[in-house]
Amino acid sequence: MKKNTWVIVLAVLAAVGATAWAIQLTNGLEATGLGVYSTWGLYIVGFEFFTGIAAGSLILSAAPYLFKTLEDLRPFSRVAAYIGTVCPVVVAGLFILVDVGQPVRIWLIILSAQLTSPVLWDTLILAAYVVIGLLLAHRLTQVAHGLRDASTLRPLAWVAFVAGLLVTVTSFIFALQVAQPLWNTPAEPLSFLLCAIAAGFSFLIIVSVVLRKLGQVQAPSGMLARLGAIVAVCLAGQLILVLSEVAIGYYGRADQASAIRWLVQGNGAPFFWIELTCLVAAIACLVGKQVRYVVLGAALALFAVFLLKYNMIQAQLVNPLIGLAGPPNYSGVIDTIYVPSMIEFGVSIGAVAVGGLFAVLGYNRLGPKKTSASATSAAAG
C-alpha cells in the first residue's frame, strides 16, 4: 500500500514533467532560461549529477567482489547495481533527451555517428552503464538464490569497476573545449571521478537508511561510516581542486580568471559560498562515526556536488572569452546569473520521478525471494 502511494506520487510528478516537456517542445527552448551565452543549464547539470551517481554506484557494486577488504559490503551490491546505477542512468539519459532541441533526431547520434564527438562517447558509456548495471543486478540475484557461485562474478565485476572509472571520459564533453578555459583542464576528469564516488556513495548511504526503515535489505554493520569516510576523502580532494582554482583565478589574469572572480565575489558569489560551506560541512559530518551525522553529511555532499556542477556550468558560460558588447541578444556584458525557468524545473522533476518509478517498481524484483522459480522470473526482468 505504501509502495502504491509512492508509485502514484511519482507518476503524477512524471506527468507534470511530461506536460512541461510538451510545452517546451511546442514553444521551443525559449521556454527555458537558456540563451546565447548560457547555452547549457539545469538539464546538463542534472545529466552530470546523475551520471556521477551511476558511476560511483557501479564502482561500489563491483568492488566488494574484487577486493577482500570490502567483502562484507556484498549484500548491498544488488541495490547499488540497480537503484544506484540503472535508475540514475535512466534519469541522466532523460536529461539529455529533454535538453536537445530536436529529440526526434536523437538516433542520428548513432546512425550518423562522428567518432570525434564526446557526445558519442558519453552516449556509449551511458548505454554500457545500463547494460552492465542490469546484468550485474541479474547475476547478483542469481548468486543470492544460490543459482550461481560468487566467484564467477569476477570478470563482470571488473568490467563494471572499469566502466565506473570511465566517468572520467564523460568529463571530456567539457574538458576538451578550448573555448571554455575553466573546463579545459586535466583537473576536470579527476573532479568528475571524485564527484562520482562522493555522489554515488552518498546516494547509497541515504538509500540504505531508507531501505532499513522500510524493513528491507539491512546494510552491513559499519558500512555507513566506512562509505562516509571515503566520501569525505573524495570531497577533501575536490575541495583542494576548488581552492586551487581560486588561487589560479586571483594570482594573475589567466583565461579563467574572470569566471573565477565572478564566482568568488561577483554575481555568482552566493552560489559559490554555499557550495564551499556545504563541502566543508559535509566533510565535518562524514568523519563523525554516528549514523545520523553520516546521513546528514551524505545529504550535504549530494547538495555540494550538485552546486559544484551548477557553478561550473554557469560561471564559465556567462563569462565568455569574447565578452565585448554587441547587439541586444549578444550584449557580451553579463549582469545576471543563470536561473532555470519553471518549465526547466518541471521537466527536471519529471525526469527524476521517472527514475524513482524505475527504482520503486523494479526493486521488488531484486528483493529477497525464496524459491528458485521466482528467482528465474526476477532474472527475466
Next chain:
Amino acid sequence: MRYGMVIDLKRCIGCHTCAMACKVANNLPDDMWWNRILTIGGETMDTADGTYPNDLRMSFVPLNCQHCDDPPCAKVCPTGATYKRAEDGLVLVDSDKCIGCRMCMTACPYTARSFNWKEPEYYAGHALGDADASEHQFNTVEKCDFCAHRLTRGEEPACMELCIGRARTWGDLDDPRSAVNVKLNGRQYVQLLDEKGTGPAVYYLT
C-alpha cells in the same frame, strides 16, 4: 582553395551596415545576428570607454564565424551536421542533421553560433531576403556560412558589398595573388584567439 576574409579595423566605423546586409541576405529571424559589430569601449554597444572629455576610446570588431582551419564546432558535433567543406574550407551546418544539443555553441571560442530558440519569426511577418538563402529551422543551431548561396551564384558575401569604409576584403587564402593576400602583405594583423589553435580564416588588420 580556402576562402578567407580580411577586415581592416582602421577602416571600420562601426556603422553596422554589413550586419544589416547579412541579416537581409540570409533571411535571419528576429533577434538573430550572424555578423555582429562588437564595441571595444563601454558596457553597451556603441558606447565609449573612459572619461569625458580627454580620455574617451571606442573602436569596433566585426565578428562572424571565423571558418577555422581546425573548427572546434565540427569536431564535437555528434552527427556531422556541422562540417568543413573540403573544396573551399567553408564551415557549414546541415540543419536537417542538427539535433540541437548546442555542443558546438559551447565549443566555439567566438560565440559565433546562434540557436533558433523559437519558430523563426520576422518583424515584417515574412522573410525578406534572398530566395535561395539557407533555411532556418526551429530548435537548431546555425551561423554565418560566408553566404554560401551567393558564392554559388558567383557573388561575394553580402557583408562585403555595402561596407561604407571598404573595410572588408574577400578571396582565396591559398592563392598568393588573391585580394586577401595582397591586402595582408606588409600589414600587421591579428587573428582572434589564434592561441586556441583554431586557425581562423578571418584576419584583422590593426
